[in-house]
Amino acid sequence: MQPGALSKALKSGAIWGFIVLELVFFSIAGEFMSLSDKAFMDFENMLLLLKQSAPIGIIAMGMTIVMVNGNIDLSVGATFAIAAIVLLDSLTWPIFAGLGDWVIPVSWLLALTTGVVLGAINGLIVWKTGVDAFIVTLGSMLGYRGIVFMFNGENPTSHLNWTLVDFAEAQFLGLHTATWFLLVVTFGIWFLMTKTVHGRNAYAIGDNREAAVNAGIRVGPHMMINFAIIGFLAALSAVVFYSESGSVNPNDGQLYELWVITAVVLGGTKITGGAGSAIGTFGGVIAIQLLRKGLGHIGADTSTVNLVIGCILIAVLFLDRQLNVKGKEELKI
Amino acid sequence: ETMKIGITQNNVGVDSYQTTYEQAFIAAAEANDNVETVVLDAGGDVARQIAQVEDLIQQEVDAIIIWPTNGEAVIPAVRKAHQADIPVIVTNSNIAEAGFDFVASFSGPDNITQGARSAEIMCDKFKDMGIESEAQIVHITGQPGYTTAIERAKGFEDRLPEVCPDVTIVETQPGDWNREKSQQVMEAFLVKYDDIDGVYAGDDNMGVGALNAAKAAGREGIIFVGATNFAVGYEAMAAGEYWGSIYQSPVDDAEAALKTAIDVLNGEEVPFLNYFDTPKITQDNMGEYDKPVF
Amino acid sequence: MTALTKSRLGGLVAKQGILIAFAVFILVFTIANPKFLTIDNLFSVVRSSAILGVMALGVTFVVISGNLDLSVGSMMSFSTIVVLDLHDKIGPLLAIPAMFAMTLALGAIIGFLVGYLKLNSLIVTLGMLSAIHGLTLTYSGGKNMDIADKEGTWFSVFGQGSLLGIPVPILIFAALAALLGLTLSKTPFGRKVYAVGGNGTAATFSGIRRARTVFNCYLISAACVATAGLIQASRSLGSQNTVGQGLELEVLAAVILGGASLMGGSGTIFKTVIGVLILGFIQNGLLLLGLQFYVQFVVTWIIIILAVWLDIAAKRGKLWSPIA
């Protein structure tokens, strides 16, 4: 067991408490307000919940390690869109025509590589120029989006491959393909961050960059790897999602960065770095998806949804803080 | 037995057309005792829209109305609804042909025709003014990547050379459906081009933004043509500053979608492509139309 | 050249790296299109940057105090819609103070949550972004808001008027920049903002009321947003619900482009103004070049990173970062 596991579990406790609260609320409210005869906590519905959490959730795992590292990546939405375009476009490239359905893994690989490269570019700029990651990725959020539009103008890029769709819609042991990916990625990032030297160094760098430098950790390459990881995961998210939907609009993935960051912070990661966990992020992602789903379930209209989501974000934060106060003895700062 | 109808809209709140659409839809549904609705908004996010379709299937609604965020990406989701024997009605902008098999009907405006009609309005006016041989226009499009924006631009750009071959479009830039952005774009155009005879904007919000820029710069005699006649556009027309637009009511749009869904559920025969008419409106004939409510 | 003047020059480059970046690309744009450097165009850019600029002034306080404000865009939509609606209902004279009061109330809520309850400002303001958007939609019923009598109102003066040939939005921006610049650099309050952002604990140990300082920063931010909303409403005398959407990131980009650190404790109003102008001129310059919008995206990316890079490279005296 890694150090401080108990205190970490307690600190990310708020999000789980909140998830329970959401489930209870929407189940009860759903009885009165929903059209549907089906309960909110229907098993199928919960399976869907997991599946629908995947696009944001997979990226959020990458954001967790980047934020623990003391950085941020605002360009994930654009990376997501580029990877999707590469995936769908390359399915139709003449050079792959002879491959038959074997083009699918090739296209996947291409898309994932693109994600890694885009992420690594961000990381390289952060490393070499020393410009804050916020600015670098705010810039590439725009720049990468420009690249998206270069592919196909304003038009969507589409290629519906039913083999791919069937794979993406398949269920294995009851769970959807997307869910499996989400779970595997969550486990992978959890493993990376708690068990490996790379992960522990990520905490050290985010916590005290100077100390990490003094201790001889190669901070620059380390951060670049993490940016490559989030690029990879943004692309993986695109691969999983667009295999099913088969068409990408140049605007897709917009605002994903905000949702992803929200999920990560709700899950207990510090925006200043040094603390956070994949499990907490998983909770944050589920909480957001539950909220969206639940509000739809009880039939709230758009302005209400906006209002409620906003207030609830703040409420979770408040709850979290209340759970974490150490009591009266605390220093009042 | 009440009908449960679910709708997933594109991006409510992005402009007043969509918001008015949502309200008109809710109002129309409430006026009908046989109908109950679940109103969802995808916020422009295709993933969220697909999730919403899945949720509606899971909730076992009787029919699903979808205003696609992406006419192709939603096809697999629509297929799922189809497989679950839930009829799907597409509203406002159509889905791609590959999905037609899974859809009961489409109801909405024809954006390509709208663009073409705007070109005709513009051309006719130039002919009146006698400048059809040398007129230069600038084009302000909607948010890049939106089907409506793409289709209107396409309709306009294809039709204009047919009716007015000598009119040139000197530059096209997006105004993002946003009056302010459009005003900035127009300000730059005015600095850059000394001779601008016409402006075509993808909707009246942007058209009025461009108009504001021209007024502030003291440039007169520019012909402004838009689409989706908003109240601001209508007023500017009444003031003689804005030439014409396309009359398109979100209320009609919403009511048509609901009616189509009800018809389908009642087993009535509906045409597959159910366009509602969107006529030209200019300073000349505006008296025939009420001021838009949005 | 003596070593002394050389080092002084070096010092200047180090201090004003961003200013030099600014000058360089003004030069480039002017060569590319001579119309770029005309009075008309300059006025037009500064005038349309004024709205973003006024908001950036307020956000500068928030950022220096070590927090973020992502709600300014949707709050600006709110104040624009409200003042337009009230204009016809109670007249501009009452509408303006009423709108300011409502916007300040929103600012106070955020200030309370972040300052006194010490909640994470990123999430609080992200939440408020959404909540205020919902509020605006509810308030307006989702409809565009337009003043009925556009010709007959003096309300247009804030956005469209001019004084001595200078557009009023520019005057408002300049006056506010001067006022807030002095507040930040010269007054005790400004000093406290830096201290709280630089090291909140040490500030508390020095008897500074941290919560109150943060609260006041959000009030200032809200007041700036209200002013921006006023200019916006007055400029077009009508508005969409989404008029400010997405501006929060542009505003933040301007502030950070100006050299404020997201960690808090550093930045100045002067530099924010430069940041705002850089953004405004980039947008305008690229439009004048007539590049495709997506090429503009890419070029903007490159310029932003180059500008910030130059700025910090000048400060550290080395081009490449010393990070191993």
Add this chain to the structure above:
Amino acid sequence: MTDPVLRLEDIVKTFPGVRALDGVSLSVMPGEVHALMGENGAGKSTLMKVLGGIHQPDGGAIYMGDSQVVMSGPLEAKAKGIVFIHQELSLAEELSVAENIYLGELPRKSFGRVDWALLTQRTDAILKKLNVGFTAKTRVGDLSIANQQMVEIARALTVDAKAVIFDEPTASLTDAEKSVLFDVIADLKADGVGIIYISHRMEEIFKITDRISVLRDGQYQGTVETADSTEESVTQMMIGRKLDLSRNASHHELGEVALEVRGLSCGKLYKDVSFSVRRGEVVGFYGLVGAGRTEIAETLFGLRDPSAGTILLDGEEVRLSSPTDAISRGISLVPEDRKGQGLVLGMNCRDNMTLPQVDDLKAGPFVAEGAEVAIFDQYRDRLDIRTPGWKQLVGNLSGGNQQKIVIGKWLSMHPTLLIVDEPTRGIDVGSKSEIHKLLRALAAQGYAVMVISSEMPEVLHVSDRIVAMYSGKIMRTFTSDEVTEDNLIQAISGIETDQAA
């Protein structure tokens, strides 16, 4: 004769406006403890940072064995067997003790996994040697500053070092931990490691070092054998003059009781504490780490709510709800942690110094900068703060000079009750005696002064009365006549068996 493990030759290093090192040479023999001394800001830390690869020198060379080496970065220095224990804590608070000790070189298993078992085992071995009360898994952020310092020190034991640099390791240690440290140094020495030891505490220097090198204003003053020198001679090398170390025998009249504390408790931090401080009196607080002295100070400064008891200022019962409150009642606190609590590192010297009174220094609506500069100049001269000017960022000052800024900040408030918590941590001998004199002088002017210190000589030197604390309780209060080193130690150590539990 053996070769030196390490030789620095003619090192030059300048910062904007400061020539921090001006041709410094130094050599360290295997098995030697080499002291590096000098006033605050003399350039000791800078020299070590050059050696540790953190700064690149502008001139000069570093030799290890026969060959010249270039320390391009900390990684390089570490690879060459140089371990650097920093003056300022350099720890990741969220991580465990073990991870911090092995920061940058966590043991690996397959798939890049951390070998937790090996890590814990190694760490436990080190911690056992250090005889500390925490475990490998404790979060570093939960440790006291002294214990965090011990974690830093533990790093010296992780590798086969050729040379170990200790930059003021004892500044926040108490005697018990100090003696552990000295054992560690003795072990390293026996293994033939070269040790550079920086400290301002003379008694340590003479106890453990073999040779002493002295810097003054970035210039090398020479190296002497410890055995051949005296405190006076070294001090003279450091400051260029003789130092008067005698206590100001200012036996002035004591005034009214300024502060009285009755039965004050704060949860488990301290219980039922009563004492009083009169105007003109210096009361020393002495105890082990965790005795609760800092918490009492924080309570008196409005930073903690007491759970019971009363505080009286000038005979009037008060509730102190915030530092603002406390300051307005004439209380000043020089906090224990200068970086975290005392200073805004990114702010300049002047602004830091006047921060608590910025509201009172006004010319119209603006801060009266002239008055601020005057205050800064006054305390710079009085405390001998070495900085190129008030515009220098505090973060760029040497550790000792930073501490002086904090002291100046609170002295300039002219408090009625001045509380100083470890006031001379990291301060050189010359300035230290100045500060002691200053504290006595303030008392003579009628201030009430509370001095919290873990240095017995300091407490004995400045106090009129000494409060001895143990584990949140006051064990005994001594007057200066009755106190001896022995009875003081006895009072603060409570009952031995308690600690074992």
